[in-house]
Amino acid sequence: MSTDSTHAGHDHHVAHHFRNAEHEYLTSKEGIWLFMVTEILMFGGLFVGYSIFHNIYPEMFAEGAKYLDWKMGFINTLVLIFSSLTMALGIYFLQKNQPKKAVVSLAITILCGAIFMVVKYFEYTHKFHLGIFPGRLLDVAKVGAEHANLGMYFGFYYCMTGLHGIHVLLGMSLITWVLFRTIRGDFNSNYYTAVEGVGIFWHIVDLIWIFLFPLLYLVG
Amino acid sequence: MASAAAHSDKNYLNESSGLWSWLTTLDHKRIGIMYFIAVMFFFLLGGVMALLLRLELYSPGQTIMTADQYNQVMTYHGAIMVFMVIIPGIPAILGNFFLPLHIGAKDVAFPRLNLFSWYCLMAGALLAFSTLFTHKIDTGWTFYTPYSIKTGTSVVTMVIAAFIMGMSSILTGLNFIATVHKLRAPGMTMYRIPLFVWALYSTAILQVLATPVLGITLLLLSVERAFGVGIFDPALGGDPILFQHFFWFYSHPAVYIMILPAMGVVSELITAFSRKVIFGYTAIAYSSLGIAGVSFFVWGHHMFVSGQSTTAGVVFSFLTMLVGVPTAIKMFNWLATMYKGSVLMRSPMLYALGFLFLFAIGGVTGIMLAVVAVDVHFHDTYFVVAHFHYVMVGGTLMAIMGGFYYWFPKMFGKMYSESLARLSFVFIFIGFNVTFFPQFVLGAMGMPRRYFDYIPAYHSLNAISTVGSWLIAIGFLISLYVIVKGLISGEKAPANPWGAKTLEWTVPSPPPHHNFDVEPVITAGPYEYR
Numbered sequence: 001m002s003t004d005s006t007h008a009g010h011d012h013h014v015a016h017h018f019r020n021a022e023h024e025y026l027t028s029k030e031g032i033w034l035f036m037v038t039e040i041l042m043f044g045g046l047f048v049g050y051s052i053f054h055n056i057y058p059e060m061f062a063e064g065a066k067y068l069d070w071k072m073g074f075i076n077t078l079v080l081i082f083s084s085l086t087m088a089l090g091i092y093f094l095q096k097n098q099p100k101k102a103v104v105s106l107a108i109t110i111l112c113g114a115i116f117m118v119v120k121y122f123e124y125t126h127k128f129h130l131g132i133f134p135g136r137l138l139d140v141a142k143v144g145a146e147h148a149n150l151g152m153y154f155g156f157y158y159c160m161t162g163l164h165g166i167h168v169l170l171g172m173s174l175i176t177w178v179l180f181r182t183i184r185g186d187f188n189s190n191y192y193t194a195v196e197g198v199g200i201f202w203h204i205v206d207l208i209w210i211f212l213f214p215l216l217y218l219v220g
Numbered sequence: 221m222a223s224a225a226a227h228s229d230k231n232y233l234n235e236s237s238g239l240w241s242w243l244t245t246l247d248h249k250r251i252g253i254m255y256f257i258a259v260m261f262f263f264l265l266g267g268v269m270a271l272l273l274r275l276e277l278y279s280p281g282q283t284i285m286t287a288d289q290y291n292q293v294m295t296y297h298g299a300i301m302v303f304m305v306i307i308p309g310i311p312a313i314l315g316n317f318f319l320p321l322h323i324g325a326k327d328v329a330f331p332r333l334n335l336f337s338w339y340c341l342m343a344g345a346l347l348a349f350s351t352l353f354t355h356k357i358d359t360g361w362t363f364y365t366p367y368s369i370k371t372g373t374s375v376v377t378m379v380i381a382a383f384i385m386g387m388s389s390i391l392t393g394l395n396f397i398a399t400v401h402k403l404r405a406p407g408m409t410m411y412r413i414p415l416f417v418w419a420l421y422s423t424a425i426l427q428v429l430a431t432p433v434l435g436i437t438l439l440l441l442s443v444e445r446a447f448g449v450g451i452f453d454p455a456l457g458g459d460p461i462l463f464q465h466f467f468w469f470y471s472h473p474a475v476y477i478m479i480l481p482a483m484g485v486v487s488e489l490i491t492a493f494s495r496k497v498i499f500g501y502t503a504i505a506y507s508s509l510g511i512a513g514v515s516f517f518v519w520g521h522h523m524f525v526s527g528q529s530t531t532a533g534v535v536f537s538f539l540t541m542l543v544g545v546p547t548a549i550k551m552f553n554w555l556a557t558m559y560k561g562s563v564l565m566r567s568p569m570l571y572a573l574g575f576l577f578l579f580a581i582g583g584v585t586g587i588m589l590a591v592v593a594v595d596v597h598f599h600d601t602y603f604v605v606a607h608f609h610y611v612m613v614g615g616t617l618m619a620i621m622g623g624f625y626y627w628f629p630k631m632f633g634k635m636y637s638e639s640l641a642r643l644s645f646v647f648i649f650i651g652f653n654v655t656f657f658p659q660f661v662l663g664a665m666g667m668p669r670r671y672f673d674y675i676p677a678y679h680s681l682n683a684i685s686t687v688g689s690w691l692i693a694i695g696f697l698i699s700l701y702v703i704v705k706g707l708i709s710g711e712k713a714p715a716n717p718w719g720a721k722t723l724e725w726t727v728p729s730p731p732p733h734h735n736f737d738v739e740p741v742i743t744a745g746p747y748e749y750r
Contacts, residue, residue, distance in 0.1 A: 016734070017326035017403065027329050027402040034394045038432040045436030045466060049451055052462065060457075135456050136448035149457030155449030159440065 012191035025193050032197040036204050039167075043208055046160050050215060053152065063146055064153030065220035067132055069123065073217040076119050080206045083112030087175070087202045090182075094192040099182055102195075106179040109202065113172040120165055127154075134158040160212055167205045174198040231633065231730040246331035249731060251338055252317030253631070258342065259305055259313060266300035267696065269293050274655070274689040277682050280674055290672030291358035298361030299378065303385045304345055306616050307474065310481035311427075312341070312392055314623050315420045317631060319396060321724035321731065322414045324405025324740040329398035337391035344385035351377050360670060362467060365452040365460040369444055376445050379438045386431045386438070389477070393427025396420055405723075407742035414722045414746040415491075415504050419484025422508035426473045426480070426515065434470035437463065461526055468519035476515040478612060479579075480508055482619030483550055486572050489622050490554045492720040493569035494561030497747045500553035507546035514543050524595045533592050540590035547583055551576065566718070567641035571622025574649045578614025582607055585660065600670070603663025606656045614652055621648070621699065628703070629717045633730040634710030636702050644698040651691025658685045722746050 018024040054061050090105035131139030138151035145151075178195045181187065187195055232249045242250055272293055276283045285293065316334065320327055328334050351357055351374040359368045359375060368375050400421045404413065413421075441463065443449050450456030452463045491498040498504065520528060520536030554576060563569065585607040589595050598604060625641055628634070658681040663669075667678050674682065716725040723740060724731070 015331070017320075017329075017331070023402070027398055030401060031330055031333075031394060031398045034397055034428055038390050038394070038428055038435075041429060041432035042436045045433050045440070049440070049462065049466075052459075053451070053457075057457065134443075134447050135450035135453070149450065151448075152450035152457050155443075155447075155451055155456075158447075159443060159449060159451075163439070 012186070021190065025191075028193045028197065029200075032200050036200060039201075039204055040208075043160075043163070046156070046163070047211070047215075050156055050160070053156070054219070057147065057149060057152075060147040060149055060153055062220040064150055064157065065217060067127070067130070067143075067154075068157070068217045070217045072119055072123050073213050076116050077210065077213050079112050079115050079119075080209050083109045083116075084203055084206045086112065087199045091192060091196050091199050094182070094187050094195055095189050097189045099185065099187065102187070103179060103182050106175055106182060106195075110172050110175050110179065113168050113175070116168055117165065117172075120161065157216055160216065164205065164208055164212060167208070171198070171202045171205050174201060230732060231728065232733045233633070233730050235733040244335075246327070246335055247733060248316050248320050248328045248331065248334060249631075249735075251334050252313050252315075254338055255308060255312040255316060255341070258338075258345070259309055262300050262304040262345065266297050266305055267693070269297035269300070271689055271693055273297060274686040276672060277674070278686040279683070280676050280679055282673075285672070287672045288358065291360075291670075292356040294670060295357050295360050296352070299348065299382070301612075302361055302474075302478075303348075303382055304341070306478040306612055307385075307389055308341060308392070309478075309616065309620050310485060310623065311396065311420055311423055311477075312338075312388075314416075314485065314620075314627060315396065315423075315481060316392075318627065318724055319399060319417060319420055320403065321727070321735055322417050322722055322746075323400065323403060323408050324723055324736065324742060325399060325403035326734050326736065327403075328395050329403055330395050333391050334395055337388040337395070340384050340388035340391065344381045344383075344388065347384065348378055348381035351381075362471070363438075363441060364467075365441065365444070365463040366454070368441060369453060376442045379442050383435055383438045386434050389427050390431045390435075393424035393431070396424040397428065400424075405736075405740050405742055409742075411502070411505075412742055412745050415487035415498065415501065415508075416481075416484035416722075418505040419480045419482075419487070419508050422512040423477050423480045423484075425509075426477050426512050430470045430473035430477070430516070433466060434474075437466040437470065440466075461523070461528070464523050464526055465519065468522045469516075472519040472522065473512075473515040475611070476511055478616050480511060482575065482616040483508065485619040485623035485626075486554065486575050487550075488720075488722065489568050489572035489626055490557050491747045491749070492626070492718055492722075493564045493566060493572070494558045495564065495719070495749050496557055496561035497745070497749050498553070499556035499559075500549070501745065501747070503549050504553050507549040510546035510549075511543060514539065514546070518543060521590055521595070524592050525599045537590050537592045537595075541587055544583065544587050551580065551583075566625075567638060567645055568622045568626035568718075570642060570645045570649075571618050571625065574645065575615055575618040575622065578610055578618060578649075578652065582610030582612075582614055586611065598663055600668055601663035602659040602667045602669055605669045606659035606663060609656045609659075614656070618648075621645075626718070627724075628706065629713030630724055630729045630731070632707060632710075633713050633728075634706050635713050635717065636706030636710055640698055640702045640705075644695045644702060647691050647695030647698060649695075651688050651693075651695055654688030654691060655685050656688070658682070658688075721748050 012021070014021050014024050018027065086105045086108040090102045090109065093099070093102035093105060131142035132154055133139065134155040134157070135151040138145065138154055140150070143150070175198055178198050181194065232247055242254065245251060272284065273290070276285050276290055316328070354377070355373040357371070357373040357375055357378050359371060359373070363375065363379060400413070400417060440451055444452050448456065451458045452460050454460060487498060487504055518536060518540045520532055521540040524533050585603070589598060589604065589607060625636070628636055662678055662681050665678065667674055713729040715728050718725070726740070727736060
């Protein structure tokens, strides 16, 4: 993103190498989308690994899913989908020059992210309590695992949800950043590139969860 | 014109001064120079390690280092040269400097991101070098599992360093794609951009699409070491071969990240010094994209002996040979460009011709290695080492040197000693062949790579190879002298010393801070010679 944050207020300054604000907006958006491609490819490695091992040990993945509480995952899915709506509304209100409503929408989005992480925290600590750790750290006797390699399922579980969780935290920080800039009055219907960029990131993070939920929780 | 004259003593170099003005610069030209300084330093380190390795291999048995030290030096030589020299080499130095100038832009699309990617490379490099003071890693630059999981060395730190440097590469690629798409001057259609830009564009696509896969692979390797998640560990039901698949899914496209920009440089050099419009512009442009496209489907040729299925081996073998087609298209078009041209044998052109010669050998031996039956014999021998160095050093490094001599007057506004530059070429070219040609023979005789010792039968060829490495070192020292002397006491360079036609030669040397005082309007192709 090539925004010039030194200019507070409504006066957004177009960087010198762009012809006009439109040119800058379209270029920034292309940059964001290219970055999203790299995010998807990075998670893609995990999805490929998942599908290979699911193909080899389908019963292990089925067993692993039993230790997950699909209700928790489902609540989190709803929370994230709702947060995508509020994120989109935040951009919509800026386009309509209604910054106060935009601030509320963005704040709700951050709150949803926080709810997601709190639910995740309880899920993780509950598993740690039961001795469910990834890979060789899994306490086979305590868990009573039927499949010898159950640890690998949880290897995938912790890697995929962990990397996703890091992205949720990143997204929350970015939304906080644009929230403060919205309060400061940096954005209006002429300039909201940063908010839209963060929004695209947030939607992709949500989208990845929508794939993770059935693959990990409902696979049994 | 009066204002142009007044501006003529102000350029990107003296527009502001002080170390801080460089470390915080958003000017793509200055960032290119910063990459140049950093990469030169890394190249010096990696080069000294190469000399030490060759010295160890001068005679059988222990010569100057222990087997463990050999493994470490070999690992750092590979990791430094791949991640810190050849991958950032052309795109980050010459690409940063000349891509915006080539397309008539004032800067890259995201200048701040550009600076950030330089800092990423520096952070990654510092982290990588920090392992030199803890437990030096000895896995080879490929970090193959299961050894990389078992070895008691700082693999995690090194892998995280490579991850950060990969991020630098991704951000450069992302920046270049957006720049090429969005910042072309009026009239600069995609078919009027110089072929160097086409090459950088194809490279950028690879950087953006392939590097994230390396990222996740390296992260998984780190968590595998830290927590034993089991994905790459057969004891936990995982598969170490999966690591190789993931790794080469990036690292094969990565060798095209290394060679495609070199091909772009050579396209520029050959047309400029043949005084003739490039032959087959569209074919060269599309063959860059073609190589980029095919490169995603050939990774399995690194794994012919890993136990992957025979069918997969045959398919990968065929696809690998397919790379030869767009590559040959380029070679023939370059030759056709020189045909009936007024070829001017200046030092950049000598390097370009050196590239053609060495890359032809590297490319053809690549096709040999693509044949499964041949590869099973040559796998992990010095034949592969020789092939790889012919392509990467004989190809990419030759192009870096040629491109650097070509653009030196533009970058620094000074001319260099032509005769000494030619002398550097003679040493590097001859030294290179003396070093690496014997390695083809050694490989065919069965000498395995990555060993610090060998049987006495391999002695004489190894000794020749080591002597060759000294010749290369002399060649690069001469080049260093040429650069330093040119910077200190070179004559002032005119705007267009070579009579070349691309846009960067229309602005003063060195270019002004904003590149173009007036945005250029393009009405013709990049190579309007005759």
